Amino acid sequence: MTPEQRLARLGLVLPEVATPLAAYVPAVRTGNYVYTSGQLPIVDGKLIATGKLGAEISDEQGSDLARICALNAMAAIISVAGELSAIVRIVKVLAFVASTPEYTNQPAVVDGASTLFGEVLGEAGRHARSAVGVPVLPRNAPVELEVIAEVR
Template structure:
C-alpha cells in the first residue's frame, strides 16, 4: 500500500503548502537526508493555534496544534522528496512548545506528532525526539515542529 493510500485510509489529507514566513528554505536536502524548517500550526497560511500551553491553550489543543504542525511538515517533505513513498525513515523531530514556565506535560503534547507519524509510517515513523518549552514562537504560535528524514536510495 502506498503512503497516499495509507493517508486516505486514515482519513488524513495533507494541508496546502504554507510559504516561508521569512528568508529561509522550507527544506534542504543533503545526501540521503532531508531537513525541514520549523512548521507552525497554520492552515491556509493562517495561524490556527496561538498562545501558551499552561495559559489559554489546553493540552488537547496543544496536541492538535502539534499534529497540525506535523501535517504541515509532511506537506513540505512530500514536495521536496517527490512523494512520501520516497522516505525510508523519520529520524528526528524537535517539538517546540510555547508554554508557561510551570508547564510540565511536554511529552504528552509532543505525542501529537509521534502518534500521527507512527499511524502513517509504522515503526519507520517512530523518531528520536526532543521537546523543548520556550517563552515565545513566531507570531505567537503555540508550537513548532521540525524534522530530519532519511530518503530512499
C-alpha cells in the same frame, strides 16, 4: 499499505507547503536526508491558534496543533522528496512548545505529532525526539516542529 493509503484511511490530506515567514525555504535535501524548517500549525495560510500551553491552550488542543505541524512537515518533506513513500524513516523530531514557566507536559503535547508519523508511516515513523518548552514562538504560535527524514 502505503503511507499515502494510510493517510487517506485517516481522512487526511497533505496541505500545500506553508509559505515561509521570512528568508528561508520550507525544506532542504542533502543526499538522502531532508531537513525541514520549523513548521507551525498553519492551515490554509493562517496560524490557527495562538497562546501558551498552561494558559490559553489545553493539552488536547496542543496535541492537535502538533498533529497539524506534523502534516505540514510531511508536506515540506515531499516537496523535495517527491512522495510520502520516499520516506525511509523519520529520524529526529525537534518540537518547541510555547508554555508557561510551570508547565511540564510538553512531551504529551508532542505525542500528537509522533503518533501521526507512526499512523502514516508505520515503523518508518518511529523517531528520536526532543520536546522543549520555550517562552514564545514566532507569531505567538503554541507549537513548532522541525523534522529530519531519511529519504530514497
